[in-house]
Amino acid sequence: MKLSDFDFDLPESLIATRPARPRTAARLLVAEGDAIRDLHVRDLVTLLRPGDRLILNDTRVIPARLEGTRRRLTGQGEAVARIEVTLAEPLPGGGWSALVRPLRKLRAGEEIVFAAGLAARVRRIAEGRAELDFNLAGEAFDAALARAGTMPLPPYIAALRKPDARDLEDYQTVFAERTGAVAAPTASLHFDEALLAALARRGIAFSRVTLHVGAGTFLPVKVEDVTRHRMHAEWGEITEAAAAEINATRAAGGRIIPVGTTALRLIESAASQKGRVAPWRGPTDIFIYPGYAFRVTDGLMTNFHLPRSTLMMLVAALMGTERIRRIYAHAIAGRYRFLSYGDASLLIPERRKPT
Structure with missing residues (x-):
């Protein structure tokens, strides 16, 4: 498996330097099965089903x-x-x-x-x-x-403009609670209190976990054979209550949908081969690339990622390499905004058989 397998041309004009306002106005590419739809984050209320559970990363970014x-x-x-x-x-x-x-x-x-x-x-x-x-x-x-301090904007934004007072709010999720991250769980930036309340009324549940995102999330992959890449470790925690909620949702037939790759990596780190999530506290350096057998994840809400990055490898593992290429080609042709302040995608692979 080569690094070049995850390459594509990303026009600089598609790199977002400011988020959508309001947060829920960001566009949402929905890829489920072979279909692709162009919607908005606010449409999550009709896209998700009662009984689904969103996994939210409640880390708080420090002005690092x-x-x-x-x-x-x-x-x-x-x-x-x-x-x-x-x-x-x-x-x-x-x-x-x-x-x-x-x-x-x-x-x-x-x-x-x-x-x-x-x-x-x-x-x-x-x-x-x-x-x-x-x-x-x-x-x-x-x-x-x-x-x-000021907010530690990702290098690809900092190269285009300096951080300012707006970033103190824009680069923080509305449910940020536990201080320790030096980068935001950016898919979560699309939520506001009104959307969370609407989802709850719809019957969608939430579990909060913590993964303190480190600066290593922006490190490039430097080996051509991606299986030799070593991930940076990040500290995370899944409480006993959150683990029980996830397991109960799976037992009832609901879908587990992490919001962001950080939440996904954490719950997969804590899951057994049969998909049961245990409480977790400590570092994880899990590296997910095509061929990985997902244990507990049924879908993923995430932003659009850099070419040749570990995050591209993760979404390719979830959706399939050829499928993710088509999804990204659609996003580029449709002028979706990329990276931390950009638009979002909802990726739902074919339903996995229960374990």
């Missing part, structure tokens, strides 16, 4: 992008230079692993000073990242980060 100054003592005094830091993931025992620009001039022991009284000392440089120890912790750190 910081601009500061690097301070170093030299023979001529103190040297000061501007530096950009994007927090990537917390480290065991405190501190953060971070992406830093420019990294090559940074040295262990140097201090980086940010706004709002926030500062960090460089612990070490390793594997293309800096490990930072901050001067604040707990609620004091969170409060300072909220004042000093």
